[in-house]
Amino acid sequence: LDNLTPKYDAGADVYKDLADQLDSASHYLDLGDASVSTFPLGTSDVMFAGNISRWRQFINTLKLKILVTGNGKVTFSNPVIGAGGFLATDAQIDPGYTKDNAKQNPKWNQWAYTSTNSDATKSWMVNEFVYSFYDGTKLSDEWRDAAIYYHPADPADFGINRLGIESNDLNPSPSPGFWYPSSDRGTGITGNSTGVLKGPAAQLPIITAAESEFLQAEAAVRGIAGVTNAQTHFENGIKASFKYLYTDALDQVQGDPAGDAADYMDENDGSRLVNFTLAAGTEQQIEDFNADCGLTAEQERAKVKHCYYYGNTTFFVYDSKAELTSIDLRSGKFTYRTPDLHLSRTTTLQDVQKVYPNSVAAAINENGGKLVRLKPCK
Incomplete structure (x- = not known):
C-alpha cells in the first residue's frame, strides 16, 4: 500500500x-x-x-x-x-506433472478435474464465430475439430455458445469438459488424449x-x-x-x-487463410488493379483466367470450374466465393450484366495473358 x-x-x-x-x-x-x-x-x-x-x-x-x-x-x-x-x-515445461494434489497440469486442473476428481467446469465455450473456422462456414477443418473438441454421440448434444444464450438453454458439457475430445470420460480416467486439454500429466x-x-x-x-x-x-x-x-x-x-x-x-485451397499465394501481396495487388486494371505477378502465378469489376468488388476466376473469388477493394481482403456466374473464354460483358446488372467488367485474354477491357475500369 x-x-x-x-x-x-x-x-x-x-x-x-x-x-x-x-x-x-x-x-x-x-x-x-x-x-x-x-x-x-x-x-x-x-x-x-x-x-x-x-x-x-x-x-x-x-x-x-x-x-x-x-x-x-x-x-x-x-x-x-x-x-x-x-x-x-x-x-x-514439465516439472513432473501427475494426477496428484498440486501436481497436475494447471490447465487440466482448471478445465477438467481437480486432483480429487471434482468437475472444474462444464461450460460449452466454443462460439459460432470460432466454430465457423471448422464447420465449413469460413473453413473446413474436420480434422482439428475432432482433435480439439468433444463431440457427443448425438450431434444435437454438441453445444455452441452465441449471444443471447442463457444458462439453461444448453445442457452442460459432459465431464471433463468440451476441451477433452476423448470418449473415455468419467472421474476414474487417467486422462490421455490429443488436442489442447490432453491430460493431468501433459506438458504445458x-x-x-x-x-x-x-x-x-x-x-x-x-x-x-x-x-x-x-x-x-x-x-x-x-x-x-x-x-x-x-x-x-x-x-x-x-x-x-x-x-x-x-x-x-x-x-481449403481457395481461401486466403490457408492458401498463402492468395494472401501474399494482396494490398499491392489491389493497388495495381486500381491503377490500370493490369494483371499482377501474383495473379499470373495463380493462373487467373478472368477478372470482373462490379462496384467496389473485383471478381477473379482461378480455375476452369469458374468459381469466383471476390476481393473487396476497400479492405483488400478476399471475402467469399460464388458460382453464380459461369465464365468461359466466350463470356461477354452482356453475360456478366445478366447476373450482375450495371457491372463494370474486364476479361483476361487466355492466349496472350493480357487484359482485354470490355469497358473502362473505375
Missing part, C-alpha cells in the same frame, strides 16, 4: 527493454564453454533439461515475437536475431513450433530481422499445429498429422 498510484512505463519502452534483456541472456550463453551442448541440469531445467541450443532458439523466437509485435512502434537497440535459429519443436506449452513458424512467416512478409521464405514458414506452421494437436499427454503422436494437414490445405 506504499504506492497506490504507480508510474507505468510506456509500452514501447517495455518492449525495447525486453529485447535488450534477451540480448543479454544470449551474451551470457556465449560466455560459456562452446564445446558443451548440454549442461547436466536434469530436472532443474523443466523446459530444456540444460540443452543450450534449444535455449538459444527460445531466446531468438521470443525476441522475434517482440520485434514482430513492436514493428513500426518501437525503436529497438538491436533489431537483429543472433545465431542459433528458431524453435522447430514445441517449447514446453510456452511457445509451440506452430507459433514459431507463423512468427517467422510474418517476419518474412514484413521484412523483419532478415527472415525469408514466408510461404514455407506459413505452411510449416499449419503442419506443426496438426502435429501438436495430434500428440497425446504421453507425448505420443496419434494418427497422421502430416497427411491430414495436406488434406486440410487441399480442402
Whole structure:
C-alpha cells in the first residue's frame, strides 16, 4: 500500500527493454564453454533439461515475437536475431506433472478435474464465430475439430455458445469438459488424449513450433530481422499445429498429422487463410488493379483466367470450374466465393450484366495473358 498510484512505463519502452534483456541472456550463453551442448541440469531445467541450443532458439523466437509485435512502434537497440535459429519443436515445461494434489497440469486442473476428481467446469465455450473456422462456414477443418473438441454421440448434444444464450438453454458439457475430445470420460480416467486439454500429466506449452513458424512467416512478409521464405514458414506452421494437436499427454503422436494437414490445405485451397499465394501481396495487388486494371505477378502465378469489376468488388476466376473469388477493394481482403456466374473464354460483358446488372467488367485474354477491357475500369 506504499504506492497506490504507480508510474507505468510506456509500452514501447517495455518492449525495447525486453529485447535488450534477451540480448543479454544470449551474451551470457556465449560466455560459456562452446564445446558443451548440454549442461547436466536434469530436472532443474523443466523446459530444456540444460540443452543450450534449444535455449538459444527460445531466446531468438521470443525476441522475434517482440520485434514482430513492436514493428513500426518501437525503436529497438538491436533489431537483429543472433545465431542459433528458431524453435522447430514445441517449447514446453514439465516439472513432473501427475494426477496428484498440486501436481497436475494447471490447465487440466482448471478445465477438467481437480486432483480429487471434482468437475472444474462444464461450460460449452466454443462460439459460432470460432466454430465457423471448422464447420465449413469460413473453413473446413474436420480434422482439428475432432482433435480439439468433444463431440457427443448425438450431434444435437454438441453445444455452441452465441449471444443471447442463457444458462439453461444448453445442457452442460459432459465431464471433463468440451476441451477433452476423448470418449473415455468419467472421474476414474487417467486422462490421455490429443488436442489442447490432453491430460493431468501433459506438458504445458510456452511457445509451440506452430507459433514459431507463423512468427517467422510474418517476419518474412514484413521484412523483419532478415527472415525469408514466408510461404514455407506459413505452411510449416499449419503442419506443426496438426502435429501438436495430434500428440497425446504421453507425448505420443496419434494418427497422421502430416497427411491430414495436406488434406486440410487441399480442402481449403481457395481461401486466403490457408492458401498463402492468395494472401501474399494482396494490398499491392489491389493497388495495381486500381491503377490500370493490369494483371499482377501474383495473379499470373495463380493462373487467373478472368477478372470482373462490379462496384467496389473485383471478381477473379482461378480455375476452369469458374468459381469466383471476390476481393473487396476497400479492405483488400478476399471475402467469399460464388458460382453464380459461369465464365468461359466466350463470356461477354452482356453475360456478366445478366447476373450482375450495371457491372463494370474486364476479361483476361487466355492466349496472350493480357487484359482485354470490355469497358473502362473505375
